[in-house]
Amino acid sequence: MIESADAYASIAEIYDAWCLEVQEDIGFYVGMALGTETKVVELAAGTGRIAIPLAESGYDVVAVDRSQAMLGLLTGKAAAAGVSNRIDARLGDLTRPGIDGLYDRVVVPFRSLLHLGNDEERLGALRAARALLTDQGYLAFDVFSPTPDDVQCTQGVWCSRESGARERADWYRADGTTQIEVEMRGRTTTLVLHPLPAARWLELVEQAGFEVLTAWGDFNGAKVRGDGTGDLVVVAQPV
Ligand SMILES: C[S@@+](CC[C@H](N)C(=O)[O-])C[C@H]1O[C@@H](n2cnc3c(N)ncnc32)[C@H](O)[C@@H]1O
Numbered sequence: 001m002i003e004s005a006d007a008y009a010s011i012a013e014i015y016d017a018w019c020l021e022v023q024e025d026i027g028f029y030v031g032m033a034l035g036t037e038t039k040v041v042e043l044a045a046g047t048g049r050i051a052i053p054l055a056e057s058g059y060d061v062v063a064v065d066r067s068q069a070m071l072g073l074l075t076g077k078a079a080a081a082g083v084s085n086r087i088d089a090r091l092g093d094l095t096r097p098g099i100d101g102l103y104d105r106v107v108v109p110f111r112s113l114l115h116l117g118n119d120e121e122r123l124g125a126l127r128a129a130r131a132l133l134t135d136q137g138y139l140a141f142d143v144f145s146p147t148p149d150d151v152q153c154t155q156g157v158w159c160s161r162e163s164g165a166r167e168r169a170d171w172y173r174a175d176g177t178t179q180i181e182v183e184m185r186g187r188t189t190t191l192v193l194h195p196l197p198a199a200r201w202l203e204l205v206e207q208a209g210f211e212v213l214t215a216w217g218d219f220n221g222a223k224v225r226g227d228g229t230g231d232l233v234v235v236a237q238p239v
Contacts (some may be wrong), residue, residue, distance in 0.1 A: 001177050003115065003192035005066075008046070012069035014184045015047050018165040022110065025142060026053050028219040028233070029107050032140045033059045036104040041132055043094050043125070044112030048074035048087070055083035062099055064092040095124035102134045108141035114193040117177075119204065126208030130238055139210060139236045142219075145195035146171050146178070147229040171195075197228030210236035 008015065029050045033040050036059065045051045045063035047070050054061050055078065065071050071089045078087045092098040094108070094116060106129045116122045129139050146154075151171045158168045165184035173179060180191040202212050216233040217224040224232060 001173070001175060001179060001190075001192050002117070003190075006069065007189050007191050008067045009069040009189075011182055011184070011187050011189045012047065012067065012073050014165070014187050015070065015073070016049065017163050018161070018182065018184055019049060019110075020163045021161060022049075024219045025109055026050060029109050029140065030054055030057050030059075032107060032138065032235070033057070033105055038101075038103045038105070038134070039088070040105040040107065041097070041099065041103045041129075043092075043097055043106065043108045043129065044115070045074060045089070046070045046110070046112075048077050050107065050109045051087055052077055052081055052083060055086035056081060059086070061087045062103070063087055063089045064097045064099065065089075066091065066093050095121055095128055097128055097132065099132065101132070102137070103132050104134050104137045106132050106137070106139050108139075111142060111144050111193070113141055113143050114178075114195060115191075117192075117194050122204050123208055126205060126210070130209045133238050135238055137238065138213070139205075140234065142231060142233045143195070143201055144231050145197060145229045147225065148227070150229075198224045198230075198232040199228050201232055201234065205234060205236050209238055211239045212236050 030053050039060040039062050041062045042051050043064050045065045051061045051063040075089050078084045154169050155171055158166050160166050168181045170179040178193040182189050205212055214235045218231050
């Protein structure tokens with residue numbers, strides 16, 4: 001199954017409410033910006049869930065996303081937060097961000113790289129991030145693949161979140177994709193994701209010209225699970 005070109009357009013208005021419970025990554029990504037002497041680039045920035053706290057902490061951000069609807073929300077929220085002057089929101093793709101210059105930080109939060117469907121696209125995105133970084137810069141991103149428990153407990157089951165959103169996961173379909181259906185306040189979408197084991201992500205990061213500095217199983221430095229499933233939080237530097 002192929003994801004529609006802008007699978008987030010129909011849920012942009014409910015995206016922040018849907019993700020309200022996801023907070024643990026914000027401090028990590030704001031912390032990653034410490035010491036930067038350039039703007040921070042966030043690829044697949046969405047509605048600014050990370051970009052706006054970065055701007056509120058005093059960092060200038062280039063926020064790239066392929067969804068006009070998500071960027072529209074980001075722009076409105078930046079104005080409401082009084083940080084429009086710190087955020088440069090741009091339409092662009094993970095594999096072709098379409099921005100010039102060199103930056104000390106490139107971040108790709110909240111599993112956005114899982115939207116890439118094959119190694120060519122993954123390497124394209126990682127190399128595009130590499131090309132944006134100064135020699136001493138850092139790439140930080142997180143990805144996920146379902147644990148055996150996740151698969152056993154949630155496969156094909158509609159689960160309700162505290163936010164009121166409902167979602168249904170169809171992990172590892174015959175075509176190798178994972179499909180997540182989301183429904184909230186009459187808005188729906190189907191996301192198509194492509195999880196990989198942690199070790200494969202780390203190989204791709206190295207193949208794209210990085211040294212992996214840290215690879216954690218959560219945002220607090222937990223060990224990655226032995227079977228390579230669960231969360232993977234990576235910080236890498238160009239070599
Ligand atoms: C899970 S959201 C993450 C948004 C934001 N980074 C956050 O932490 O809330 C994934 C985002 O990736 C964007 N996206 C998906 N594929 C993309 C691509 N190929 N290029 C650019 N953005 C993409 C979607 O439009 C969406 O805004």
